[in-house]
Amino acid sequence: MKRVLIMEDNIDLAINWKNAFELNGCKVTISHDGDEASTFLEKEEFDLVVTDMFVPHKRGGLHVLFTLFKMGKKAPPAIAVTGERISSRKNEDVNMFLRQAERLGASSHIQKPFPPAELVVLAQSFWDKEDQQ
Amino acid sequence: MTQNQPSQKTREEASLENCDKEPIHIPGNIQSFAVLIATDEKLKIITHCSANAETIFGQSPDNILGQTLDALLGREIIHTLNNVLSLSTARTQRERVTTLRRGNDSFEIWAHIYNNIPILEFEKIQTEELGKSEAMMLIRSLLGRLGGIDTIQEALSDAVLGLRALSGFDRVLLYKFDRNGDGEIKAEARGPELGSFLGLRFPKWDIPNQARELLLKAPLRTIADIHSKPVPLLSQDPSAPPLNMSLAASRGQSPIHNDYLKNMGVASTMTLSIIVEGRLWGMFAFHHSSTRHIGPSLRGAAELFAQFFSLHMEQRIQTERNSARTKALEHQSVFMDATDTASNISELVKEIAAPFCEIVDADGLALIINEDVVLHGDTPDQETTKLIAEKILPEMAQTIVTTDSLGDYGFDILPIAGALAMIIEQEERYRLLFFRSEASLSVRWAGAPDKEILEDEDGPRLMPRSSFKAYIQQMKGKSQPWESHSLIAAEEIRKTVIKADIALARRLSHQEERQRTIYIAELNHRVRNILALIRSLSRRAKDSSHSLESYAKALEQRISALSAAHDIAVNHIAEGVSINVIFETEIKPYQNTEENRLVMTGETYVLKAGIAPTFALVAHELMTNSVKYGALSSPDGSIHIDVKTKRSGVAITWEERGGPEVISPTRRGFGLGLIETAIPYEMDGDASVEFLKQGLKVSFWLPETFVTPLSDVFKPTEKYKVSIDNQDSTVPHYVIVVEDSMMVAIDMAEMLRSLGVKDVKTCASVAQAKRSMDAKLPDFAILDVNLRDEMSFEVAEYLIQHQIPFCFATGYGSDFRVPEGLSEYKVLTKPVELNTLRSTLKSIYEDHKT
Missing domain, CATH: 3.30.565.10 (Histidine kinase-like ATPase, C-terminal domain)
Known part of the structure; x- marks a missing residue:
């Protein structure tokens, strides 16, 4: 059973993603900010991290990705979720942020809104690659 | 519905009783996050205040006690307070009054009345991590989700996730209480700081009875910091009885409960009761590994969610019950149909026993009527079944009684382990029992379920458990517990059996009545035929x-x-x-x-x-x-x-x-x-x-x-020949008399001849009549309605088809009614008088001719 850690402060979205993963036989843990997710990563083992990048008033996705970066090879794949269009010129900050995220180890990124099943397909592609290796 | 348990007072029970006696509603202190003031019934003089009152009012408690509330809060707040305390809800729950400003600090004032005593609580307003509007948005979103969720389990999981997001507590658990009072963690949302309790069972004595009562009265309970020093509640009159703080949010915590939380690794907690149909169905428990206190706004939002959630659960449970009821009712029509043929209730129950067991999830069924026992499926023997009914089913029991351990009642009859029993009918001593076999069960307790008992001056007392590590207990001699859907189905079955019993009694009584009516009619017929026979005998005797x-x-x-x-x-x-x-x-x-x-x-x-x-x-x-x-x-x-x-x-x-x-x-x-x-x-x-x-x-x-039982043997009868007497041109020439009694037929034939009929043919059966008519159609016919084992209506139809006039003759008297469609034809009542026969014959025959 694959273990998935979701870091998302919007509980409605978090539950939707959780349900999608659970439907595919995964065990899901939800955390609401970067600090909590990082502590989870330090204490428990996961096969995938799905992290929102921006959490108001709290440390968010970058903190999670940094924790994963520190874990080195032991780190599970991560999917960074952003609420804004990556290609928009107006969002240079966002692009910079995501580039940073990729440098830190985000295996992929996905932009809201998206159907939860898409998240599972993406996750499965990582796991399939891992299995092949 | 009750779970009936044998009574056996033990040291454990004595310790539980002592726990139940702990006066948690009158602790004499409050928690430090609030200041509490109580007044006399008229809301004038301050009679109680917490020792920390000076932090808000800048006066020592001694100064505050005996002072008027007016003087302490000002007339404007008193005015609002009076309005709030006038609300009908102010006696059952805390109501928000207003905000009190003191220097740079603001305090929320909440008030309620308990036992006629007005109680005010002041709580400092803090900056919450989640704003009020964000909290309400979150609640709205969670409530919206509930509507689209298919299963109760999904609803529980979403609820704990939502409440953790709302409250920021490390762990939010959902306890569901079973009928014994044990709680099981059905859903959990947790952060990394605290371990998982999901699936663990907590024995009922973890929450003593008086605590359960308080959870019903005040659904939200918070303990901000188990390490904080209790703040004494001071009274103007030290000899006065302690202030009852059942509804107060700041009520001081129980030292035993504090130890319990400490052993759990919890520093702060909050609970929200889930009350379904007036009962404590479950509870959200919030745990934090360090001190955490959320303010009244967020607490209010959480409380609101819990109230909606309770209603939602009530609705879902009702739906589940309806579904169980519908399932039971599906068999009702089959059962009721069977009342048409069954001669007693045992026969009925035997017929439907298998589906009954299926919908109650039982392995066997027993129906006891007085001393008789009907068994189906896996059951104890008849004598043991009667003993079980006597032992577990109290006399006059109005409810369904269940047990998942017949061994507790001294019945060593494994693999039969559980029973559900009910009284169908008191007077006739109808009892219906369902049985379940032993199940392979294990319970994951949160810690070993053995009670640690401490003896002190008040007698034995339960010690809070020191470990909550999962302890797996294999259950022996127990069946699966009887779930609510089984109880509902059983209740429907009870109603169905009662209904069927009544229908059966009514049908049997109706049948008796109908038979009585037939006997009377038959008797009437026989008497009339015998009279006709005697008249014929008398004529014959006269002739000879x-x-x-x-x-x-x-x-x-x-x-x-x-x-x-x-x-x-x-x-x-x-x-x-x-x-x-x-x-x-x-x-x-x-x-x-x-x-x-x-x-x-x-x-x-x-x-x-x-x-x-x-x-x-x-x-x-x-x-x-x-x-x-x-x-x-x-x-x-x-x-x-x-x-x-x-x-x-x-x-x-x-x-x-x-x-x-x-x-x-x-x-x-x-x-x-x-x-x-x-x-x-x-x-x-x-x-x-x-x-x-x-x-x-x-x-x-x-x-x-x-001479022997019926057979299909048929022998052609000999035809009865009669001599021709007088004739009259105004009457029919050829008449057929269809009559099964030979004496009556002869008599009738003779009367017809005396009226001038040239030829009379008598036939004893429909077949004879038809054969006769096939050979030669008559001008008129007289039909006895009831021929030996048949009715003459078929002959009547034949006559109608061939437009031949006819009348009926019957020994059943004037009450006799021919079927619809033949009602226009005249009916002669036997014995037939000559004059009546003459006038009837002439009027029908002449009418027909014209």
Whole structure:
């Protein structure tokens, strides 16, 4: 059973993603900010991290990705979720942020809104690659 | 519904009782996050205040106690306070009053009245991590999700996730209480700081009874910091009883509960009760590993969610119940249909036992009615079943009683382990029991379930558990517990069985009534036919008699024979009448007791009671003829009767011996006519008379239908010929009389001839009538309604098709109703008077002709 850690402060979205993963036989843990997710990563083992990048008033996705970066090879794949269009010129900050995220180890990124099943397909592609290796 | 348990007072129970006595509603202190003030009933003088009151009011508690509330808070707040405390809800829950500003700080004032005492709590407003509007958005989103969720489990999981997001607590658990009071963690949302309790079971004594009562009264309870020092509550009158703080949010915590939380690794907690149908269904428990206190706004949002969630659960549970009820009702119609044929409730229950067990999830079923026990499936034996019912089912029990461990009642009958019992009907001692077999069960307790008991001056007391590590206990001798859907289905089954029992009783009573009506009608019919028979006998006796004396004698003998035969028929109605008995009865008047002039050989046959009178009349005629002209007229003469099986029936031979030489008669009288025609006519049998010189020989053959159980044997009857008397051109020439009683038919034929009918044909059955009509259509017909085993309506339809006028004749009296469609046809009531017959015949026939 694959273990998935979701870091998302919007509980409605978090539950939707959780349900999608659970439907595919995964065990899901939800955390609401970067600090909590990082502590989870330090204490428990996961096969995938799905992290929102921006959490108001709290440390968010970058903190999670940094924790994963520190874990080195032991780190599970991560999917960074952003609420804004990556290609928009107006969002240079966002692009910079995501580039940073990729440098830190985000295996992929996905932009809201998206159907939860898409998240599972993406996750499965990582796991399939891992299995092949 | 009750879970009935045997009573056995133990040291453990004594310790539980002591726990239940802990006065947690009057702790005499509050938690430090609030300041509490209470006044007299009139809201004037301050009677109680917490020792920390100075932090808000800048005055020592001594100064505050005895002061007017007006002076402390100002008139504006008192005005608002008075309004709030006037609300009807202010006596059952805390109400927000207003914000009190003191320097740079703001405090929320909450108030309520308990036991007529106004209680005010002041709580400093803090900056919450989640703003009020964000909290409400979150609640709205969670409530929106609930509507689209399919299962209760999904709803529980979403709720704990949402409440953790709302509250920021490390762990939010959902306890669901079972009927024993044990709680099981059904859903959990947690951060990394605290371990998982998901799936663990907490024994009922973790939450003592008085704590459960408080959870019902005040659904939200918070303990901000188990390490903080309790703040004493001071009273103006130290001798006054302690202030009841059942509804106060800042009520001081129980030291035992504090230890319990400490052992759990929890520093702060909050609970929200889930109250369904007025009962504590479950509880959200919020745990934090460090100090955490959320302000009144967020607490209010969480409380609001819990209230909605309770309602939602109530609705879902109701839906589940309805579904269980519907499932049970699906079988109701089958069960009720079976009441049409069953003769008692046991028969009914046997028929439907399998589906009943299925919907209750039981392995076996027992129905006890007084001392009788009906069993189905896996059950104890009959005697044990009765003992179980007596032991677990209290006298006059109104509810369904269940147990998942019959061993607790001293029944060592594994694999049968659980029982569900109910009283169906008190007076008749109807009991219905369902049984379940032992299940392979294990319970994951949060810590070993053994109670740690400490003895102190107040007696034994339970110690809070020191470990909450999962402890797996294998359960022996227990069945699966009886879930609510099983109880609901059982309740529906009870209603169905009661309903069926009533329907069955009603049907049986209706059936008796209907049979009574048939008996009365039949009796009426018989009386009328007998009267007609007697009238016919009297006419015949008159024809063959030359004096009044001989007429009276002949009549008396014929009526006596009829009476004797009728007595035989009535007295032996159930088993029928023996042929031998009839002949023996008939000969009695003509032989001395020491004589034996009747010799009977062959087999013994029993006649059906219904034809006995006719056969008795034949025997009577044979006997009287013999007395007058045959063997019995001679002192040495005798009668030899032989009875034997022949051609799917019985052959009876009457032979007279020792009498005078026989001379064939020149004229056939009534007696001989009856002997020759009665049996062929009434019984579809045969009769032949031989006037042999040495004595009369008469041979009969009766089909087995009249002596043995029914068969399809059918023998053509001989036609009865009558002589033509007068004729009248205004009446029909040819009339058919369809009448099963030969005597009545002869009488009717004679009356018709006397009215001028040229030709009369009598038929005993529908088949005979149809054959006769196929050969020659009549001008008129008289139909007896009730022919031996059939009705004459088929003949009526035939006549209508061929436009032949007719009328009915019946022995059932004036109450008789012909079927719809034939109601326009006249009905003559037997015995038919000549004048009535004349007027009826003429009016119908003439109407038809015109």
